[in-house]
Structures are given as structure tokens and as C-alpha cells.
Amino acid sequence: MNIADVARAAGVSQTTVSHTLSGKRPVAEATRQRILALIEELGFRPSEVARSLRTQRTNTIALIIPDIANPFYPELARGLQDVVDPSQMQVFICNTDGLAHSEADFLDLMAARGVDGMVTVSFHLKESDFDSVTKAGIALVRLGDYADEGTSDTVATAQQTGMAEATGYLVGRGRRRIAFIDAPHGLNGLGQRFDGYCDGLRAAGLPLRTDYVVETGYTRAGGRTGMATLLQVEPRPDAVLCANDLVAIGALDVLRDARIRVPEEMAVVGFDDIEAASMVSPALTTVRNRAYEMGRTAGQLLISRLVDAYDGPKRHIVLPTDLVSRESA
């Protein structure tokens, strides 16, 4: 028995039910009476909802991200802000550098400060780390891919499918020695990109060569290190998939310095499609990860709980990817 049920029975929107309960915005008296009567009739306990309505609003949302220097996140923040702005909600951005202790610290701090909602991209936190947040009645949206996604709203990207498709694209262009510059292993969700690479190799009947897989930082500098390592391997790869665009741009730096022609001698594919992907030369072929859309969707999920008092089951949204073919592969 929740707000959605009351709304359905009363033939009104959930927003109207929510406004009737909160008294924050005017509702026509006849409608209000009908809703209140139904609530009594249906044995609906407003106290259950009251928790989710939280009378003590701060109109603030925390966005916790791992790397503000990765343009993916500013774009995601933009999408979130555009959706919550009309509700006069303010967004604080917390940059954790992807460090476990910093992720935990910001989570605690923001919960203690009584934000109304929280959107998190975490490399390290487990589902149980969010218990205090959800118990405090804070609306939570977790971004990325999680094995244990039962207890909060989530928005993820079809990373595995996207990376498998990119691998297939390279195979289709005659590449057979396809390497992968990976993010550090064990970070929430990111393993799916590697899994997609493996899927793609398997589909093409190509072996997985461990010396073609390099684990490095998730940055331009990481891409430089990774590419430099791969150039030592014999036989040299003829293509490289990168865990994100910054890594791919770092790989391009090294290839340019080494005067290795892209894509003729080495094809390069990124992941994310940040704005810089179309700025570099050669322009980067990449897998589009919809940053703005992800932020926007997270914002809609929050607004549905905070403004429209949606109180139904958790929602798990997966956004599709596209392969964006440019010059580097």
C-alpha cells in the first residue's frame, strides 16, 4: 500500500496525493477530501509515507564522483543539475579521487548534513555502506553497474555489450591482435568493460592473451603508461581498446611520439565519448557512454521520490551505448 495505490484508487496523480499529505501545495478541497477518505478506507498509513516525504527538507543533493578532471563527470553533473534546478534544489559536488576512504568520508559527511538526495559513483563502496544513508530517509541513486543492486535506484550503462561491440568492430576491420588497456581491477562495475572485451574476442574465435591486457590508471597518464607497455610486446598489437577516452588520448600521445600511424599501424578505441574525443587528431573512435543522460536520469529518479513522493520498488535503468566511428579505428 503506497502513494501510487492511493493515486490509482482516487484517479489522481501521485503528486496530488503527495501534496495532500504534505500540505505544501494547494489541492482542490473536493479532491483533498476524496483522497483523505480513500486513505482511511484503504487502511493506508500515511506514517509509512511520511518517512519518505521527510518534512525537514534542505533542498540539497550531493553528487559524489571519482574524478572531476574527467569531463565525463562535469557532463553528468550538468544533466543532473538541469533536471533538479526547476525544483530549486542545489547540488554539491564531492570529488573523491576514487579513494575508498574519501568515498566513505563524503558519504558520512553528506548524510550528517541532511541532504535530501544523493547520487553516487563509487569505485569501492558496497551496498551495505549505504545503509545509514537510506535509513536516514535520503533518496539515493547509485550510478554504474552493481551486482547487488536490490536496495537503491540505479542507473547503469550497457558497458559490457558496448565493449563487445567495439571489439567486433575492430575484428570486422581485419584486426586480430587486439589489446586492452584496463582500469585498475576490482573497481565497482568497471570489470564489465573487460568482460565485454573478452566476449568480443570469444565471438571472433580469438584467444585472450594476458600480455595484451594492461592494468593502469584511469587517466591520460595511465593511457600513456599502458601504451608504452604494450609497445614492448611481441608481436605488437594492431589495435587497442581503452577503458575510457582519457586513457585512449594518453595512448594516442605515445603513438604520436613513437611515429606509429593511427589507425594504419594501430587502431585505438576509447569509451565514454567525452567532448575531447572529437577534438584530438586523429579524432577518436569510441563507445558513447551517455554522461548527460545518466545525470538526467538520476535526477528524474530523485525528483520522483523527493517531489512526486514515488514510494514504489527500486528502479534499475540501463542506458544503451553506441559505437561512434571517427578516425582512430
Place this chain on the structure above:
Amino acid sequence: MNIADVARAAGVSQTTVSHTLSGKRPVAEATRQRILALIEELGFRPSEVARSLRTQRTNTIALIIPDIANPFYPELARGLQDVVDPSQMQVFICNTDGLAHSEADFLDLMAARGVDGMVTVSFHLKESDFDSVTKAGIALVRLGDYADEGTSDTVATAQQTGMAEATGYLVGRGRRRIAFIDAPHGLNGLGQRFDGYCDGLRAAGLPLRTDYVVETGYTRAGGRTGMATLLQVEPRPDAVLCANDLVAIGALDVLRDARIRVPEEMAVVGFDDIEAASMVSPALTTVRNRAYEMGRTAGQLLISRLVDAYDGPKRHIVLPTDLVSRESA
């Protein structure tokens, strides 16, 4: 009579005086006694200092910026975070979109939340808007260039000199019809870039042509609009200075589409030297505005007040610029 005076008289650091007063960290007993005796002798009223020491610390700093999608600001945030991290201070980033009401809202919100320090880049706020912040004992550092810089610590860039130098550089390469794509007029500090352009023209004996000055948005899209407008002017400019790199990258977009060769037919110079400046093709010649250094310096000014209990006069730091010569001019 302040902490600095006591420290000087006692022959110890301000930090030691501060620790003696706050009791937060151990001070050698003999030193402690000497400091306390001096404080009495000098008629120093610790209550004056108590205000600046603020016992109720939250260990949080707000960074208020106009455009998180401009990579200049994430880099600035990086510099700030690197300096304050060792003091276990957490940074919230607030993105105002450069809107006057949003700047004011975040200022109020952060002051109400009791942050210890605040670093602001504001297009609209006046000195008096910060009164409540400084009265609340919040350490404040304002970034940019301000006419009325008396009442808070500030960090600015020598924007005017930098832009004058860039203008001179173009003149030195034979350009005579130099246009300027400007940010919207009237925003705090940014007028200095236009002033520098005027200085440069004057130094070269070139006239200021109003049809060569376009006022537009401070973004890539703004640069596209600005460049498109300039291409209608007769005679066509042979060089364009841009208010920032995003604007310059937008200008390059239009020139590429119009098949106008850069720099042969049109030289383009940016401002900031964001990472993308070296990624675009042709690589962007620009005026380096030290984002990381600006953030780092702001952090040091905050730490001096919050951790080292510096209580002296306001400091006004101006960072130099460099002309970074690449391919576009």
C-alpha cells in the same frame, strides 16, 4: 595586537601560539608558559583571536565556480584539494552557471551550513555580498580581479598584461586586423581581458574597430556564434583573440567548416591553456592562466588562516601569464 605580534615577541611560530590558545595540539610546557605570560604582559585579548580560531570546526570548504564544464575549474579544484587534503578538509564544489541568483544562493547556503572556508569565482557578487560570510568567521578567498579587493584574500591572474602580450604577438607576426571575441560585458574581472586587447592595439598604433569586437557566451557554442559573426565583417579580420580557450575552440570549429586555413588566413589565440588546447587541430596558441596554481594558492591562503591561525592583513596575489605558442597563431 594579534597572534603574529605574540609569536614575534615570543620568538615562536604563529602556529605554536595558535596551538597554545586552542589546546588542540601539544605545545612544550615551557613554551606554553612563556606564551601565556607574554599574552598577559602584552595585554593581548585571546577573545579577539578566539573568533578567528573558531572552535566549532566542520573541516569543510566550499568552492563556488561558474562553469564546471569548463576544464579550467576542475583543474583549479584539483589544486585546491591537493593543498587542503593533508589537513583532512573536504571540498564541496558548487556550480553556479555564472547566474547571479545561483551565486547568491550558494553563498547563503554554505554560510548557513557553517563551512570553515570558502573559495569563490563570481561573475556578479560585489564585495558587500560577502559581509555575512566574513562576519560568520568563514575564511574567504576570492578569485579573479576585483576593483574593491580590500576585505578578503584574493588570487588573480595578470589577465590584462597577458592579453596585451598576445595582441603584440599577433602584431609581431604581421597581423593588422585583429578581432576579439569577448565574454558578456560587465562580469567581474573579465573586462581586463578586453582592456589588455585595447592596450595591445594602442601599443601597435592600431585602431580599435567596434565591428571587430563581438560579445558572446563564454563557451564553445559562444565561440561558434562569435566567429560566424566576425566572418560577415568586411574586411575580414586576419586574427582573432578569444576570451577563453573554449571560445577559441568554438571559433576553430567554424573556421574548419568554412575551410578557412588557420593560421594562414586567420590566426586564433585563446586564453587559459586548458588541456584541450593542446589536443585540438591545429593546436591552440593561448595565454596560460594557471588554474592549478590558482587553486593551490587559494588553498594555501585558507590553510594559513584555518590551520596556522594567520590573522594579519588581507593578501592579494597576482599570478603571471605566459604566451604558449602552438600552431593556431
